[in-house]
Amino acid sequence: MTNPAQSAAVPRRAVTVDDVRLAERCARGRIVLIDDDAEIVDALTSLLDLEGYACERYPSALSYLHMRVFNRPQFPGPNCIVCDVKMPGLDGLELQRRLAELDDTPLLLMSGASGAEEAAKAFRAGALDFLIKPIEAETLLAAVAKALSVSTDRQRLRERRSELARRIASLTRRERDVVRCVARGEINRDIADQLGIALRTVKLHRQRGMEKLGVGTVADLARLADEGGL
Amino acid sequence: MIDFDPSTAFKITGLIYLLMPLIAWVTLSRERSHKVALWCGGGFVFGIGVILIGFRGFIPSWMSITISNILIFAACLVRIQSLRIDLAIPWRNISIVVAVLAFAGAFEFIQDGFDNEPLRVQFALLVDGSLLIYQSSLARRIAQAKDSRNANWIAGVYLLLGSVLILRVVEMMAGGPVPTVLTSNLTTGLMVVLGLLSAVVGNVAYIGIFLERAYARENKSLETQRNLSIALEQISAAVAITDERVCIEYVNAAFTKVTGYSFAEVAGKNPRILQSGQTPLKTYREMWDNLGKGLAWEGELLNRRKNGELYWEELHIAAVKNLEGVVTHYFAVKTDINSRRQAAEALRINEHRLRLLADNARDVIWDRSPDGTITYISPSVETVRGYTPAEAMQQTIAETLTPDSLTTAMEFFMQVVSDVKSGQTPKSFRGELEFRCKDGSTFWGDVMAYPIVDDEGGVRILGVTRDIVEHKRRKIELENEARRLTSQLAQMDRQRSLGEMSASLSHELNQPLTAILTNAQVGLRGVKAGRFEAERIEEFFDKIIFNTRRAGEIIDKIRGFIRPAEVTQVPVDLQRLASDILDLVGPEAAQYNVVVIFSPYASPMWVKGDATQLSQVLMNIYRNAIEALRESELREIHVQLMQFGDRLSLSVCDTGPGLDPEMLQKAGTPFLTTKAGGLGLGLSIARSIIAQHQGTLSVGIAGGGGACVDIDLPLLPASAEVRL
Numbered sequence: 001m002t003n004p005a006q007s008a009a010v011p012r013r014a015v016t017v018d019d020v021r022l023a024e025r026c027a028r029g030r031i032v033l034i035d036d037d038a039e040i041v042d043a044l045t046s047l048l049d050l051e052g053y054a055c056e057r058y059p060s061a062l063s064y065l066h067m068r069v070f071n072r073p074q075f076p077g078p079n080c081i082v083c084d085v086k087m088p089g090l091d092g093l094e095l096q097r098r099l100a101e102l103d104d105t106p107l108l109l110m111s112g113a114s115g116a117e118e119a120a121k122a123f124r125a126g127a128l129d130f131l132i133k134p135i136e137a138e139t140l141l142a143a144v145a146k147a148l149s150v151s152t153d154r155q156r157l158r159e160r161r162s163e164l165a166r167r168i169a170s171l172t173r174r175e176r177d178v179v180r181c182v183a184r185g186e187i188n189r190d191i192a193d194q195l196g197i198a199l200r201t202v203k204l205h206r207q208r209g210m211e212k213l214g215v216g217t218v219a220d221l222a223r224l225a226d227e228g229g230l
Numbered sequence: 231m232i233d234f235d236p237s238t239a240f241k242i243t244g245l246i247y248l249l250m251p252l253i254a255w256v257t258l259s260r261e262r263s264h265k266v267a268l269w270c271g272g273g274f275v276f277g278i279g280v281i282l283i284g285f286r287g288f289i290p291s292w293m294s295i296t297i298s299n300i301l302i303f304a305a306c307l308v309r310i311q312s313l314r315i316d317l318a319i320p321w322r323n324i325s326i327v328v329a330v331l332a333f334a335g336a337f338e339f340i341q342d343g344f345d346n347e348p349l350r351v352q353f354a355l356l357v358d359g360s361l362l363i364y365q366s367s368l369a370r371r372i373a374q375a376k377d378s379r380n381a382n383w384i385a386g387v388y389l390l391l392g393s394v395l396i397l398r399v400v401e402m403m404a405g406g407p408v409p410t411v412l413t414s415n416l417t418t419g420l421m422v423v424l425g426l427l428s429a430v431v432g433n434v435a436y437i438g439i440f441l442e443r444a445y446a447r448e449n450k451s452l453e454t455q456r457n458l459s460i461a462l463e464q465i466s467a468a469v470a471i472t473d474e475r476v477c478i479e480y481v482n483a484a485f486t487k488v489t490g491y492s493f494a495e496v497a498g499k500n501p502r503i504l505q506s507g508q509t510p511l512k513t514y515r516e517m518w519d520n521l522g523k524g525l526a527w528e529g530e531l532l533n534r535r536k537n538g539e540l541y542w543e544e545l546h547i548a549a550v551k552n553l554e555g556v557v558t559h560y561f562a563v564k565t566d567i568n569s570r571r572q573a574a575e576a577l578r579i580n581e582h583r584l585r586l587l588a589d590n591a592r593d594v595i596w597d598r599s600p601d602g603t604i605t606y607i608s609p610s611v612e613t614v615r616g617y618t619p620a621e622a623m624q625q626t627i628a629e630t631l632t633p634d635s636l637t638t639a640m641e642f643f644m645q646v647v648s649d650v651k652s653g654q655t656p657k658s659f660r661g662e663l664e665f666r667c668k669d670g671s672t673f674w675g676d677v678m679a680y681p682i683v684d685d686e687g688g689v690r691i692l693g694v695t696r697d698i699v700e701h702k703r704r705k706i707e708l709e710n711e712a713r714r715l716t717s718q719l720a721q722m723d724r725q726r727s728l729g730e731m732s733a734s735l736s737h738e739l740n741q742p743l744t745a746i747l748t749n750a751q752v753g754l755r756g757v758k759a760g761r762f763e764a765e766r767i768e769e770f771f772d773k774i775i776f777n778t779r780r781a782g783e784i785i786d787k788i789r790g791f792i793r794p795a796e797v798t799q800v801p802v803d804l805q806r807l808a809s810d811i812l813d814l815v816g817p818e819a820a821q822y823n824v825v826v827i828f829s830p831y832a833s834p835m836w837v838k839g840d841a842t843q844l845s846q847v848l849m850n851i852y853r854n855a856i857e858a859l860r861e862s863e864l865r866e867i868h869v870q871l872m873q874f875g876d877r878l879s880l881s882v883c884d885t886g887p888g889l890d891p892e893m894l895q896k897a898g899t900p901f902l903t904t905k906a907g908g909l910g911l912g913l914s915i916a917r918s919i920i921a922q923h924q925g926t927l928s929v930g931i932a933g934g935g936g937a938c939v940d941i942d943l944p945l946l947p948a949s950a951e952v953r954l
Contacts, residue, residue, distance in 0.1 A: 037741045039745040039777055040741060040748070042745070042749075043745045043748035043752065044748055046748070046749070047748055047751065047752040050752055050761070086817070091821075110744075112739070112744070133737075133740035133743065134743040134744040134747040135747070135748065136747070136751070137751035137752065137755065
């Protein structure tokens with residue numbers, strides 16, 4: 001979580017009717033379309049629009065990255081990028097590399113040529129799917145749906161992780177030490193010996209710590225410690 | 231007064247006259263001829279006549295006077311005839327007979343008609359005297375012509391005798407007594423003395439003439455013989471003389487030189503020592519057959535020199551016979567013809583070789599003699615004109631050439647003739663002439679004619695006629711073959727380029743297809759869901775149509791590029807082509823961020839050629855330029871079209887690194903490439919395609935340092951443009 005998504009952190013408020021509609025669409029899924037061919041962008045927009053998704057369109061990868069710099073607030077919801085591989089300037093693969101540095105938005109790549117090498121490169125760089133043009137509507141929609149669910153999962157995970165981090169941050173130093181040892185499965189006496197504190201004190205810290213972290217059992221604690229990097 | 235008996239004197243004189251010709255006749259037995267016979271016969275008759283005069287009074291007077299005078303007259307004429315024969319101006323014999331008869335008639339007429347004895351004597355004396363003087367003058371001519379003293383003697387003695395007879399006539403006319411021959415007086419004495427003298431001197435001198443002549447002949451023959459032997463020693467031909475048994479009696483210096491044998495070595499030997507054994511026996515048989523018949527023989531023998539070397543000699547041989555017709559010697563002249571024979575052999579081989587060449591040449595080779603007939607024409611004439619050589623040689627030049635070509639040929643002949651007249655070497659002819667063929671068609675030949683002036687100023691013309699059609703056909707065949715190969719290679723190159731570009735092209739083609747598919751599917755979904763109004767659906771159809779056309783255009787361009795159709799020659803707008811191909815390479819250029827700046831010309835630029843091949847050239851150049859820009863900061867390609875008169879210039883310059891001078895020089899060489907995966911054929915194919923379009927392709931350095939390809943092509947005239 002070195003660089004959490006700003007859009008998620010600062011959600012946009014719906015103020016107009018359009019905003020409300022857009023917010024609804026965004027809640028279903030926001031899809032970024034990047035292709036230098038306006039005809040294709042038009043067609044894809046129509047398709048996704050029909051399916052109730054929100055669409056953003058960019059003629060090139062550079063213009064998308066440029067927009068990202070402004071960091072405009074967005075309505076909450078899953079999102080994904082559908083991008084053409086071959087474009088003047090920055091191509092799809094290059095964009096993917098740059099995006100990987102920014103966030104974990106799922107990326108779907110489209111290509112007119114079915115070059116195996118190109119596809120392999122794309123998957124290696126972390127593309128969720130590689131779509132060969134011309135793309136069947138069903139295929140695209142399925143891929144988009146999958147990407148959006150991945151996005152949802154990732155957003156949830158991200159939220160959960162930030163919650164965990166918040167809770168861990170609320171522990172005192174002693175509490176954290178004790179909870180860490182507990183999570184490793186050590187018994188209280190050993191912990192008291194190890195930290196050079198009284199058995200009672202250990203028990204107190206353990207209770208407070210588990211309360212703060214919101215776990216009831218040692219097993220839960222152990223999983224949380226593992227997940228949150230305690 | 232001399233006292234003598236004239237009658238006796240006449241008899242003696244007559245006897246001597248009889249005797250002397252007989253002596254001369256015997257003496258001149260080896261010189262006998264008609265004129266000698268006449269001379270001696272004349273003298274003999276004269277003698278009889280004189281004896282008859284001497285017997286006057288003893289025999290009847292018709293015999294003593296008439297017959298004797300006629301005989302004397304006839305004898306004078308016969309002797310004159312003899313001298314004239316010697317001078318080669320003989321009278322005809324019949325005129326002598328007529329003259330004798332006329333004299334006899336006149337003589338008798340004077341006696342019977344006038345009965346005047348003195349007149350008759352004067353007449354006879356006058357005629358005889360005149361004849362004697364005439365005889366003297368003839369002898370004098372002989373003396374002068376042949377430088378003969380003896381003839382002078384004859385002339386002198388007859389002049390005196392003739393003069394005495396005339397003197398006697400004068401004496402009688404002066405009133406002297408009518409003399410009878412037998413009267414003894416001074417003139418009679420003189421007559422007798424001179425008669426004797428003339429009988430002796432005339433005949434002796436006559437013999438002397440022949441002696442003189444024989445002597446001169448002898449001298450001359452000796453000289454000739456000396457000259458001959460000197461000549462024999464000096465002439466280059468070898469001479470051998472053998473006796474009748476064919477033993478060598480004489481050989482000259484050349485014989486020694488040729489055969490190597492000196493005279494000492496061969497003297498008395500048979501010339502067969504020279505035989506090599508390689509001359510056919512038939513030759514010798516033929517030689518002896520001829521010699522046996524008394525004919526001369528000539529032939530060639532292969533003989534052997536003293537040093538063993540074989541040589542060819544030409545032998546002329548003749549048998550020499552004496553007066554009896556018996557062979558006494560054989561005379562042989564031998565010429566060493568070894569070198570001549572070798573030269574002749576070489577010439578024969580050479581001629582044979584040339585003949586063989588001419589007979590088998592594809593070109594028609596001919597020889598025209600100064601009189602205008604064709605003396606040789608090679609058999610290839612039949613393949614080009616259908617006439618056999620024999621037929622072609624029979625034809626006149628007007629039958630051979632069409633009228634226009636005939637004029638050209640005649641002009642050439644006139645030129646040759648005037649050149650020869652003015653003493654210049656006539657120039658040869660080179661040009662195209664149209665010949666008549668047997669089937670009525672014509673054929674164009676490339677003719678080379680070389681006039682050759684002979685010694686008499688006649689001009690024979692040697693010529694070669696080449697079939698241009700065949701020549702052109704082969705040239706065209708070769709060109710077609712080259713074109714076909716280039717086109718095949720070009721086709722392969724296009725396929726390769728297309729393969730290389732397939733990724734970018736399929737992307738290009740998939741864009742509209744994607745749009746089509748998606749639009750169709752969206753439309754369908756919307757309709758199914760009942761969410762689209764009619765206008766919205768129309769919008770989708772419009773988009774589908776638009777994108778389908780877009781795809782079609784791309785396919786058209788690709789098809790235009792890969793079409794393996796035959797090379798065509800149609801008007802092509804290069805401006806349009808340059809822009810279309812730019813569209814094809816556009817995606818590739820975009821991929822590498824290359825900016826293409828196209829500066830079109832105001833109007834279409836029509837060239838004649840093959841659109842596919844020209845596309846390939848452009849494609850090649852564009853893609854080379856794109857490739858060259860991969861590593862460059864500034865990535866621009868400038869395409870510029872310009873017109874210079876009737877030619878167009880298309881330049882494609884890039885801002886890449888350019889080419890170093892070495893590469894620049896080699897650019898376009900097949901299989902030379904700077905690209906790792908390239909074949910290096912692109913530019914060389916492009917160059918040959920442009921060359922086939924009568925243009926040039928050059929590679930240079932652009933102003934900015936990048937590479938620059940210039941294409942120069944001939945523009946079609948404006949009329950062709952209108953026709954389109």
